[in-house]
Amino acid sequence: MKVKSQTGDSVDFDPEKLRRSLLSSGASMSVVDDILQRLTEEVYEGITTRNIYKKAYSLLKKNANFHAARYNLKTAIHLLGPTGFYFEQYIAKIFESEKYEVKMNVTLQGRCVSHEVDVLVKKNDRIAMIECKFHVSQEAASDVKVPxxxxxxxxDLNQVNHKxxxxxxxxxxxxxxxxxxxxTDAIDFAACSGIKxxxxxxxxxNSIKVKNYRDCLYPVTCLTTITLAExxxxxxxxxxxxxxxxxxxExxxxIKISPKRVKNIVKEVTELCKCF
Structure with a gap:
């Protein structure tokens, strides 16, 4: 059976890929098998992968909010836009969790011109600049022009002393x-140029996805018990x-959430952040 990917391409429906993504939510094998069975009955020729994801998310949420929250991770990171400011803060949090000292949005004078650096980190007397590239479209990729x-x-910055x-x-x-x-070209150029x-x-x-599952670095946008406005x-x-x-x-x-809802939200967060 052919389904339509996010890029608009027609691809084969891959139930095993769907199974792996569902298992990454922490749901049990029996729950995943049940969801797959129900989804298989609802999938039809030409359905979009986005619609399949929505159906899977809805079924996971009925089972447990925190499973749906984990499954929602990529979309949750996308919600840190559209300007990318919160994504920069999120990247800073990732490095902080790995014991880096962090500074954000620092303007530095280079040999030729000044530059605003998104994130600066320090560990073991080594300092790194981190530039964040946020894409509004989930289909977009950073090509070779970025590195x-x-x-x-x-x-322009690496041979100058900075405070x-x-x-x-x-x-x-x-x-x-x-x-x-x-x-692929961006990855090859970065490797050749010493850029991480x-x-x-x-x-x-050690991707963003792996760091999340390993260290429980889920953004608040993952949560299913609060609204988008909240x-x-x-x-x-x-x-x-x-x-x-x-x-x-507190x-x-x-933000004016009732005590009863606070209790439910904290429960979801507690379950979500039990790393596995």
């Missing part, structure tokens, strides 16, 4: 982070990670 452009900025973490810092690494993916990449699925063993209010308050709500549940009251 080529950012390399020129890095080269960031101390009075005399040198930038010795360059990263590019994106919410979607990099093209981080995307939804790259590097394979998510936006929490982001505006600086609540980027869902797990922050376990230590600061943030929920701050």
């Amino acid at each position: 080529m452009y950012i390399l020129s900025r890095y080269n 960031v973490f101390s009075q005399k810092d040198e930038i010795s690494e360059c990263w590019i982070a994106t919410n979607n993916r990099f093209t 990449l981080l995307s939804w699925d790259y590097p394979k063993d 998510k936006e209010k929490l982001l505006a308050l600086g609540v980027i990670l869902a797990r922050d709500l376990t230590t600061s549940p 943030r929920l009251a701050q």
Whole structure:
């Protein structure tokens, strides 16, 4: 059976790929088998993968909110747009969780011109600049022009002393982070140029997806028990990670959520952030 992908291509329906994505939510094998059985009965020739995802999400949510929240991860990261400002904060949180010192939105003078750097991180006396590329469209990819452009900025900054973490810092690494993916040419150019990449699925063993499942770095936009408007209010308050709500549940009251709902939301967060 042929289904339509997000790019508009006609592809074979792959139940095993769907099974793997459902299992990544933490749902049991029996629950996944039941959902697959129901989806198989509803899938038809030409259905979009987006509609299949929506059906799977709805069925997971009926089973457990936190399973649906995990399954919703890629869409949740997409909701950190459209400007990309919250995505930058999210990337900063990822590096903070790995014991980096972090500075955001710092303007530095290069040898030729000044540059605003999205994120600067420091660990073991090494400082890296991280440029974040947020795509509004989930189908878009960062092509080779992105690392080529950012390399020129890095080269203008990396041989100059800066006052960031101390009075005399040198930038010795360059990263590019994106919410979607990099093209093959972009990956090859970055590897050749010494630029490190981080995307939804790259590097394979340490991608944004892997870091989430391993370290429970789920953005607050994953949650199924709050509305989109409430998510936006929490982001505006600086609540980027869902797990922050376990230590600061008062943030929920701050945006006028009732005590009963606060209890349900904290329960979802607690279950969501049990890493497996």
